[in-house]
Amino acid sequence: MKLSTPSAKTITPQSVIQETLEQDKILIVDDDPSLLRLLGIRLSAAGYVVESAANAKIALGMLKSFHPQLVISDLRMEGMDGMALFEQIRQQSPNLPVIIMTAHGTIPDAINATKQGVFSFLTKPFESQQLLETVEKAIQLQPLGAKSKNKQDLWRTKIISRSAIMESLLQQTKQVAVSDFSLLIHSESGTGKELLAKAIHQAAHRADKPFTAINCAAIPEQLLESELFGHIKGAFTGAEKNHQGLFQASDGGTLFLDEVGDMPMSFQVKLLRALQEKEVRPVGSTQAVKVDVRIISATHKNLQEAIKEKTFREDLYYRLNVVELELPPLAQRREDIPLLAQHFLNHSNHQSSLDINGFSQEAMEILIAAPWPGNIRQLQNVVEQSVALSRENIIVASLVKNALRDESSSLPSFQQAKDEFERDYLAKLLKLTAGNVSQAARIAQRNRTEFYKLLNRHHLTAEAFREED
Template sequence: MSKITPSPTLTDSKILIVDDDPSLLRLLGIRLSAAGYQVESAKNAKMALGRLESFHPQLVISDLKMEGMDGMALFEQIRAKHPHIPVIIMTAHGTIPDAINATKQGVFSFLTKPFESKELLAIVEQAIRLQPAELKHDQADNQWREKIISRSTIMESLLQQSKQVAKSDFSLLIHSQSGTGKELLAKAIHLASPRHNEKFTAINCAAIPEQLLESELFGHTKGAFTGAEKNHSGLFQATDGGTLFLDEIGDMPMSFQVKLLRALQEREIRPVGSTQSIKVDVRIISATHKNLQQAIIDKTFREDLYYRLNVVELVLPPLSERREDIPLLAQHFLNQSAKQSHINISGFSQEAMEILISADWPGNIRQLQNVVEQTVALSTEPLISEMLVKSALRDKATILPSFAQARDKFERDYLAKLLKITAGNVSQAAKIAQRNRTEFYKLLNRHHLSAEAFREE
């Protein structure tokens, strides 16, 4: 028997299969994957609707008879929101009249169980081939943003703006709260830019000690300082031609800001210990959760550097302003966690999901992911319960700060304690901290602490 294989241009297409029969779902997945298609599966129609938003398939294959929402109800929802995605309905022999009626309503085709691989692949190839060319182009054109899971209008507006500015080489500043996915957006912009084939490098400016930041970004020569046993290329050189993402730029020390400004103006860097400058071609995307305009007033951030970095500002909304994305994100994290842990959990109870949607989420997406992972680890049922979600939200351990946030808190508390012990005597406090007065004052300014407030009457 001859084997039908889809043409090479079709085999990278995405197919979503929906069936409440696990064995058939697995068999279909094997057959289509073996033919070269990218396959996602869903055990029911509601799960399939969630998969649509993140997977962006070119074709949906669904069983007709399923518990809850059936195949035709699923088709109606797909047609309403994604009218160009063809749907193939699978049906048992006794429901052929229903299937014929379905094709009259717009279903692409139907398959009568049991069917052979040859028949399946022929219909699948035909469905994908007949898709409008502009739809195929749009779907391929959206690959840059496929890791950003969202259906909210506020995020869609931001993504359209991001795609527009990605075409240029202007420096971008992303402003948002911690835990919202700034790096994910920066990477998406890189993928939508003319530099997408070059390297994307991310660095957290708050996590690198001040004395190492210059070496990390600009590199150093052998013998430039103790421990520099060989020449080291910094991230600017390593990312030449690509995009460099500077996260938490608001925490960059003032002493280094002028060096970064020069590098951006001259488009060249000078490694530590070197007398020679090196030309670099790097697109800069920076991000912060701080108010940099206030930092300029407080003299903790250079105004000239701010305008160099902030040619275009993108504001990434907190999770509380995009609540319609919570079900999609929660299901995505659940699928990830369940797969990694080999746990059979399919979703959340309706009550559990309502709590997730209405929660405050001060830690944003990072906190949501942590809560979902905790509930998956503790669940003994196929559906996450309301009680588990409530417990995870109450547990302070689920709201873990980032390394930078934890370090900032430690520094602030430590400095405040020193000033309290010394009654605001900066010289004495600096001596205990083993720092000179100038450096100690910089630390106080960074954390908005005033020695005068601790001095006794």
């Protein structure tokens, strides 16, 4: 059974109430009462919940109870000014975006503010459309789940997202998590399959029991049985004591089988029997052990194609895939990139005791537009590399470009690798035969016509190799 994203939103009284409760909240700070009223009217008309503060001290007190998704503050105020307020906000809520307004805006002010981590800088007077566009971009830095204080949503707190496609997936996930059905997560590599599996475990009744993960592709075939089922002392050379397998270690909880599509065929039948009988037999033992484990598996492969190719058992597939969850690649959830990039930046700051505030606008635009074949894992690498090489307190576009270039060049695509091999192979043949196409074609076991097509495809000429000789 595969769950798909709903094509249309069903509007019910409950959904209207829920939508109202989840409206984005904005705190405006200015010592000009007329401007506070005007901004409040504009933003309320746009659907935001707005609160106002006449000075920075009042605003700091309201942060505790109002929990806004955005703060808009004037720069010049009596007492604590806008930048001082921003510093206080950053200490309390590092991820809360702040927009600074000023009638005294200059280029140095704007550069200084953005370098320190202010999201944006608006010079009065500004158009309503400019304000709303800037506000919308800032609001996108907040996860959809950040507004919910409901304890029932704690299971998803480590999943950073505000995209509609992920929100739909998480709603489906919560629905199936409460059961004991086996789940199959299908997605590209680097999308966070284990993180989703942990969230499912946290949402289920097994949350207080162990969660154990194993990468089936990383364990040699001869050790996989021992790793999952355990072994007894003396079962094989080097088995100096009894070893409890991951099935027993996960008893009562959840066992996550990552990259299950790479599991050897010889072991698949043993796994199928363990799932059917709900018991395992350690290597070298004659006694089976009962286990109560929920299985969540994941793969980047098309298992139905693998079944046709006889590399994956069909009966095991249906045992594992009672419900399938499709985790989207990063390129399909680009609105999550600013959130994820900021998260990895905060983590890198903490790990290295740095104090880099954020990304320049151009740098963030490059991140959002990048293709991300390596998904979230690649994004994390790009951010960490940018942080390591940054000499300022903000990540600039050149750092991101260099990191993306290094990432993309570190491992070519399959087609690029194939083309490079063909080109080198053909060049070596022509060099070996001094440009004799007939002889080169015979060595390659291709007819002359096909060989000439290959040469043309790679812009190689036999004459060049004759001259070289």
